[in-house]
Amino acid sequence: MARFLINRLVQSAILLLGVSIVGFALMHLAPGGPLAVYTLNPTVTAQDIERIKVLFGLDQPVYVQYLKWAGGLLSGNWGYSFFGGQQVREIVLDRLPATFLLMGTSLALALVIGVAIGTLAAVRRNSIFDYATAIGAMIALSLPTFWFGLLSIFFFAQTLGWFPAGSMTSMGGGGFLDRLHHLVLPVVVLALVLVAQWSRYTRSSMLDILDQDFVRTARAKGLKSSRVLVNHGLRAALVPLVALAGLQLPLLVGGALVTETVFSWPGMGLLFISALSTRDYPVLMAILMVGAVVVILGNLLADIIIAVVDPRVKLHDE
Amino acid sequence: MMSDVALEPQVVAPPRRVSAFRRLLRHRLALLALIVLAVLVIGSAGAPWLAPHDPEELDIANRYAPPLTEGHILGSDDLGRDVLTRLMYAGQISLSVGIAAMLVTVIVGFSVGAFAAYYGGWIGVLLMRLTDIMLCFPSVFLLLFVAAFVTPSLASMALMIGLTCWMEIARIVYSQILVLKSADFIAAARMIGTPSWRIVLRQILPNTLAPVLVAATLNTANAILLESYISFLGYGIQPPAASWGNMLTNAQSDFQVDPWLAVFPGLAITLAVTSFNFIGDGLRDALDPRIRDR
Numbered sequence: 001m002a003r004f005l006i007n008r009l010v011q012s013a014i015l016l017l018g019v020s021i022v023g024f025a026l027m028h029l030a031p032g033g034p035l036a037v038y039t040l041n042p043t044v045t046a047q048d049i050e051r052i053k054v055l056f057g058l059d060q061p062v063y064v065q066y067l068k069w070a071g072g073l074l075s076g077n078w079g080y081s082f083f084g085g086q087q088v089r090e091i092v093l094d095r096l097p098a099t100f101l102l103m104g105t106s107l108a109l110a111l112v113i114g115v116a117i118g119t120l121a122a123v124r125r126n127s128i129f130d131y132a133t134a135i136g137a138m139i140a141l142s143l144p145t146f147w148f149g150l151l152s153i154f155f156f157a158q159t160l161g162w163f164p165a166g167s168m169t170s171m172g173g174g175g176f177l178d179r180l181h182h183l184v185l186p187v188v189v190l191a192l193v194l195v196a197q198w199s200r201y202t203r204s205s206m207l208d209i210l211d212q213d214f215v216r217t218a219r220a221k222g223l224k225s226s227r228v229l230v231n232h233g234l235r236a237a238l239v240p241l242v243a244l245a246g247l248q249l250p251l252l253v254g255g256a257l258v259t260e261t262v263f264s265w266p267g268m269g270l271l272f273i274s275a276l277s278t279r280d281y282p283v284l285m286a287i288l289m290v291g292a293v294v295v296i297l298g299n300l301l302a303d304i305i306i307a308v309v310d311p312r313v314k315l316h317d318e
Numbered sequence: 319m320m321s322d323v324a325l326e327p328q329v330v331a332p333p334r335r336v337s338a339f340r341r342l343l344r345h346r347l348a349l350l351a352l353i354v355l356a357v358l359v360i361g362s363a364g365a366p367w368l369a370p371h372d373p374e375e376l377d378i379a380n381r382y383a384p385p386l387t388e389g390h391i392l393g394s395d396d397l398g399r400d401v402l403t404r405l406m407y408a409g410q411i412s413l414s415v416g417i418a419a420m421l422v423t424v425i426v427g428f429s430v431g432a433f434a435a436y437y438g439g440w441i442g443v444l445l446m447r448l449t450d451i452m453l454c455f456p457s458v459f460l461l462l463f464v465a466a467f468v469t470p471s472l473a474s475m476a477l478m479i480g481l482t483c484w485m486e487i488a489r490i491v492y493s494q495i496l497v498l499k500s501a502d503f504i505a506a507a508r509m510i511g512t513p514s515w516r517i518v519l520r521q522i523l524p525n526t527l528a529p530v531l532v533a534a535t536l537n538t539a540n541a542i543l544l545e546s547y548i549s550f551l552g553y554g555i556q557p558p559a560a561s562w563g564n565m566l567t568n569a570q571s572d573f574q575v576d577p578w579l580a581v582f583p584g585l586a587i588t589l590a591v592t593s594f595n596f597i598g599d600g601l602r603d604a605l606d607p608r609i610r611d612r
Binding site for chain 2: 014015018019022023026135138139141142143144145146147148150151153154158250251253254257258261272273276277279284287288291292295296
């Protein structure tokens with residue numbers, strides 16, 4: 001187990017190094033480079049630009065810049081926003097809880113509903129329920145999230161007035177119920193795609209398991225079918241699902257961005273869009289890196305959970 | 319119910335004679351999707367001849383006309399332009415971006431995967447590590463980041479979307495070729511002195527085609543979604559040119575005045591994307607003999 005852990009940690013570290021190099025390269029390959037916002041501003045003279053270059057260390061060789069930037073990322077100095085000069089770390093980490101709240105609630109909700117639908121569809125294979133959920137999932141996967149969000153705002157917020165149209169709290173509010181009320185629409189919109197994916201994966205994973213000998217044995221022993229389903233079927237089917245949860249993370253993070261922009265949910269996604277319109281490089285880079293780190297850590301976590309849960313993985317290692 | 323499933327006899331696979339295309343057609347939803355897609359393609363490609371109005375024609379007297387009034391089948395927008403006409407012209411752009419982006423993902427993904435698997439060595443390792451790294455970035459973030467710094471056009475949109483979505487195909491091709499490389503018929507081809515490029519083109523390409531075709535179809539669906547979102551935010555196709563995404567840019571305020579304006583472009587996107595997804599699903603069933611009877 002220890003060797004497996006160290007192995008996976010080293011792999012993640014290498015991936016992180018690669019991600020930082022690609023991210024840094026991207027920033028410097030973009031037209032105008034990190035100073036685009038200044039070079040495009042007519043009131044900034046050439047001398048000013050030279051001074052800003054020296055100030056930001058952009059006159060130094062590329063590898064020195066990279067090392068400084070990467071070192072800064074590790075030591076918590078993520079630079080300063082081009083606008084207002086605030087610490088980037090503060091701006092970004094400020095938004096992180098809102099994004100995690102949205103992603104976590106959606107994921108949990110989608111897991112419960114998706115696994116339930118998928119299990120039922122697998123048990124009642126080729127039934128009307130199976131076909132209906134298959135078609136429903138396909139359509140849910142094809143809906144543009146932003147459009148679905150806009151429609152839900154129109155119906156449930158503006159027409160029916162059941163839920164607020166956006167933001168995380170009302171003016172002056174901020175209690176638990178108020179937050180919950182604001183959370184409903186964005187969570188449903190973000191969870192829809194996840195439910196669709198999870199129900200499909202659970203279905204095929206369950207079908208594989210239900211065909212296997214140990215399930216047949218359990219049934220032959222005369223165990224109640226609901227018990228076989230939960231104790232044998234679902235438990236075994238969950239292992240590949242955890243791996244999939246790791247792989248789905250980029251989609252979840254991307255979906256959160258889209259949902260946040262539609263519902264003006266004050267998370268990282270909304271910050272990213274507003275930083276994009278002002279071309280605030282340090283903020284954009286920080287969010288890009290935080291997104292990638294979340295994905296890498298999520299995958300690492302998924303692998304560890306699988307190693308703990310699935311006896312076959314451990315055997316490999318010892 | 320439970321015992322039904324357990325005791326269900328193994329369905330006997332139909333004879334291999336039935337071609338993959340026939341099997342795709344038997345997949346009723348895929349067939350329906352093909353028809354819907356054909357209508358969308360004909361409507362878009364034939365827009366100059368079929369559209370009831372000119373896409374830039376202003377009808378200021380009839381702004382925000384509801385559907386089926388004042389000679390506008392799907393109504394008119396804030397400048398009195400005909401919505402159906404603009405949807406048809408927008409389809410040209412949105413579908414082209416989707417298909418062109420898909421081609422980019424196939425070309426880049428296949429090249430990376432094939433090169434890494436066939437030649438291996440440190441370049442191969444490096445290429446597959448690059449694939450892993452690219453997969454760590456949520457593609458919407460990456461795409462928006464690049465889109466904000468590039469002058470948007472049909473070609474640049476397709477290229478950007480393609481360059482952020484090729485990784486899955488690279489992985490498929492890589493693992494397929496690793497299996498194929500040890501196959502006897504490849505060894506035989508190499509033994510009689512066939513040049514590498516010929517082996518790749520004549521032996522390996524046809525054998526990796528099925529899974530790549532499925533992934534490419536699903537990539538087209540994804541590319542249409544991404545284009546619509548980027549254009550919706552204003553970083554994609556610029557007005558007055560219409561794309562299904564940028565027709566929704568004012569959707570939030572349109573809802574107050576004329577909800578239809580916000581409905582039709584979204585429906586067009588959903589129809590196109592659903593069609594590609596169903597076709598991809600049907601292709602997967604048709605091309606993979608193992609899951610045929612599921």
